[in-house]
Amino acid sequence: MKEIFSNSLFFGLTLSIGAFMLGTLVKKRWNFFLFNPLLISITITIATLLILDIEYSDYNEGAKYITYLLTPATVALAIPLYEQLMLLRRNLTAILLGIASGVICSAVSIFAMALMFGLDHTQYVTLLPKSITTAIGIGLSAELNGHVAITVAAIIFTGLVGNIAGGLMCRMLGISHPIAKGVAIGTASHVMGTSKAMEIGEIEGAMSSLSVAVAGCMTVGAAILFENWI
Amino acid sequence: MKYIGQFIIILAISLIGEILNAIIPLPIPASIYGMAILFTALCTGVIKLGQVKEAGKFLISIMPLMFIAPAVGLIDSWDIMKEFIVAIAAVVVLSTIAVVAVTGHATQLIMKLKGKEEKR
Numbered sequence: 001m002k003e004i005f006s007n008s009l010f011f012g013l014t015l016s017i018g019a020f021m022l023g024t025l026v027k028k029r030w031n032f033f034l035f036n037p038l039l040i041s042i043t044i045t046i047a048t049l050l051i052l053d054i055e056y057s058d059y060n061e062g063a064k065y066i067t068y069l070l071t072p073a074t075v076a077l078a079i080p081l082y083e084q085l086m087l088l089r090r091n092l093t094a095i096l097l098g099i100a101s102g103v104i105c106s107a108v109s110i111f112a113m114a115l116m117f118g119l120d121h122t123q124y125v126t127l128l129p130k131s132i133t134t135a136i137g138i139g140l141s142a143e144l145n146g147h148v149a150i151t152v153a154a155i156i157f158t159g160l161v162g163n164i165a166g167g168l169m170c171r172m173l174g175i176s177h178p179i180a181k182g183v184a185i186g187t188a189s190h191v192m193g194t195s196k197a198m199e200i201g202e203i204e205g206a207m208s209s210l211s212v213a214v215a216g217c218m219t220v221g222a223a224i225l226f227e228n229w230i
Numbered sequence: 231m232k233y234i235g236q237f238i239i240i241l242a243i244s245l246i247g248e249i250l251n252a253i254i255p256l257p258i259p260a261s262i263y264g265m266a267i268l269f270t271a272l273c274t275g276v277i278k279l280g281q282v283k284e285a286g287k288f289l290i291s292i293m294p295l296m297f298i299a300p301a302v303g304l305i306d307s308w309d310i311m312k313e314f315i316v317a318i319a320a321v322v323v324l325s326t327i328a329v330v331a332v333t334g335h336a337t338q339l340i341m342k343l344k345g346k347e348e349k350r
Contacts, residue, residue: 016298038294042301049305056306063299069289070296072237072244074261076286078268082279091341098337105332109325117317127321131329134300139257149307150318156301157322162330163294169327175334177341184334188326195293205290211333213262220257 006054012062019044036164038192074133074191077209080198084206087179095183099211102187103218106131107226114230122146124230128223130154133190136216144227155190162189163196182207187215236285239277243268 005011023040049059081088088095107128114124126146129137134155141151166185175181178201185193185200186208194212198205247264271277304311311318 012299016302017295020295020298038297038301041298045298045302046305049302056303060299060303063302066292067296067299069292071247071259071261071264072240073289073293073296075240075244075247075264075268076282076289078265078272079279079283079286080290081265081269082272085273091344094337094340094344097340098333101336102329102333106325106329109328110321113317113321113324117314117320119314119317123314123317127318130322131326133259133262135259135261136257139259143257147310150311152300153304153307153311154318154322156297156304157318158326159297160301161323161326163297166330169330170334173327173331173334175330175338177338179341180334180337183337184330187333188329191293192297195290195297198290198293209265213265216262217258 002052002054005052006058009062009065011054012059012064013066015045015048015059016041016063016066019048033164033168036160038163039160042160070191074212077191077194077212080202080206081209084203087203088206088210091179095179095207095210096214098180098183099187099214100218102131102184102211103215103222106188106219107222111226111229119230121230125223125227126150127154128226129219130158131188131190132216132219133212136220140220140223144223156192159189159192162193166193166196167200178203179207183211186211190216233285233288236282239282240268240285240289243271 019041020037022044023037026040027035027037049056110127114127122145125144126141128144129140129151134152137151137155138148141148162185166189170181170184175184181200182197182204185197190212194205194208197208243264244260246267247260250263251258251260272279
């Protein structure tokens with residue numbers, strides 16, 4: 001049985017998508033914020049692999065095919081952005097300065113907490129790219145000589161926080177304007193947060209997409225300024 | 231056929247993005263180049279919205295599915311991660327909240343100062 005699952009290309013895809021559908025059903029039935037389809041599907045998938053004792057690489061042999069769609073899907077984020085072009089033009093200064101303040105806040109807060117936890121230089125630079133999209137984060141972490149695998153983990157954790165609690169955080173922190181919500185979620189939690197922002201609203205989603213691209217590029221600059229602080 | 235044509239445009243732009251990523255020595259991924267190309271093409275009218283809209287919206291709607299496999303991959307990096315897992319968790323949660331707060335309020339404040347705030 002285990003061999004059949006490990007060797008089948010369809011096992012990984014069926015497991016991931018099936019777990020996601022189950023997560024969507026749970027979320028529909030009980031509207032509690034931790035019942036996030038993404039979180040539920042990741043938990044179910046990890047549990048299944050551990051119980052059946054299947055290697056991640058065997059699972060990913062099939063599951064990777066859907067991951068390949070991430071590049072075209074990110075490219076497609078230009079569509080909602082274009083649909084909000086007027087809004088973007090009118091508020092460009094606020095949006096760009098908002099993203100810049102978030103990028104600086106990210107670096108400063110990571111620096112402060114690295115001091116608090118007594119992290120060494122490598123651990124500190126590993127966490128610096130945590131708010132940006134994985135593809136830029138991997139390159140940046142490698143450039144700074146961080147642990148790339150842990151950077152990826154921190155980026156995914158951050159994205160999960162944004163995907164699960166993006167709307168909740170905005171509400172609790174008093175961020176009510178759709179543009180501000182989108183910019184905040186995108187700058188803090190990249191593409192994973194953006195897919196949540198898309199569900200909140202069209203304006204939120206479009207602003208979040210823009211923020212992912214801009215914050216990613218700005219963070220490359222900020223990280224070079226901040227890397228030698230520890 | 232309509233959707234196939236739309237997919238081909240998006241895939242071709244992704245390909246151009248990967249070519250740029252390979253030639254330009256900056257840590258900017260193919261997807262960001264691609265997003266900029268598609269956005270520019272839409273703004274200049276080289277590509278019409280109707281030529282990419284449905285396929286694009288479909289890709290965006292299934293996006294969460296694309297994060298499952300990379301996230302499950304965390305089980306392979308658990309051994310190096312557990313050394314400073316408390317720090318990672320604290321940094322991730324606290325700094326994400328801080329970034330949301332600062333970014334959101336900065337954006338709202340500047341919009342208000344410019345007197346252009348719109349109500350939904």
